[in-house]
Amino acid sequence: MMKRSFVALLGLLLVGLPSTAGAQAKAELKDAQGKVVGTAMLNAVSGGVKIALKASGLKTGDHGFHIHAVGKCEPPAFTSAGGHVNPGNKKHGKKNPEGAHAGDLPNLKVGGDGTGSIDVTAGGVTLKDVAGLALVIHADPDDEKTDPTGNSGARVACGVISK
Numbered sequence: 001m002m003k004r005s006f007v008a009l010l011g012l013l014l015v016g017l018p019s020t021a022g023a024q025a026k027a028e029l030k031d032a033q034g035k036v037v038g039t040a041m042l043n044a045v046s047g048g049v050k051i052a053l054k055a056s057g058l059k060t061g062d063h064g065f066h067i068h069a070v071g072k073c074e075p076p077a078f079t080s081a082g083g084h085v086n087p088g089n090k091k092h093g094k095k096n097p098e099g100a101h102a103g104d105l106p107n108l109k110v111g112g113d114g115t116g117s118i119d120v121t122a123g124g125v126t127l128k129d130v131a132g133l134a135l136v137i138h139a140d141p142d143d144e145k146t147d148p149t150g151n152s153g154a155r156v157a158c159g160v161i162s163k
Contacts, residue, residue, distance in 0.1 A: 023043070024043050025127055025130070025163045026041055026162060027039070027135045027159035027160060028159050029053075029055070029159035030157060030158065031057070032075040032076035032078075034075065037056060037156075038056070040052065040054075040159065040161075042127060044127040047124075048124060048126075049122045049127050050120070050121045051118070051119070051120055051135070053118050054116075054117045055157070056114055056116075057114050058110045058114055058137065058157070061141065062108065062140075062141035063108045063137050064107060064140065064149070064150055064152025065105045065106070065137055065138070066084045066105055066142075067085045067102070067130055067133055067136075069083055069103070069133060071132040072134065075158075078136060078155035081134040081155065083148060084101040084102075084104060085102045085125065086102060087102055088101075091147045092148050093143070093147070095145040096144070102125050103122070104150070105118075106118065127163075131161055132160070133160070133161050134161065135159050136157070137155070139152070139155075140153035
């Protein structure tokens with residue numbers, strides 16, 4: 001009887017615990033004029049956060065794409081978003097032997113029609129870690145090695161991550 005009561009109590013406790021499975025957040029990225037140029041959906045996954053971004057109205061080519069440490073997107077330069085998320089105090093870029101920042105993501109590829117999308121997992125962070133921070137699209141490609149920004153140029157779009 002005691003064992004059955006313990007199992008029942010344990011079951012009730014577990015039902016009340018919050019689950020990260022299926023947890024979501026989103027970000028609406030706007031350009032310096034306030035026009036929405038991208039929408040990102042973020043989902044908690046094993047080992048990180050999956051980010052699915054769809055963008056439009058951008059120049060053709062590759063663009064640096066990062067999670068920035070401050071959840072402020074004040075136009076026109078979006079410098080209010082601070083630097084890349086970097087809890088491990090690493091150097092920038094996947095190609096840097098001392099890198100990478102947790103906020104370093106692959107380049108966003110934009111086609112001739114001005115649209116692009118990327119589906120990537122940011123490893124080593126949780127949805128709780130990034131909620132309230134910012135996603136930023138840069139004007140130029142990220143070289144994935146130059147500290148601190150990958151020579152990715154000006155910030156052309158920014159959006160705060162919200163649950």
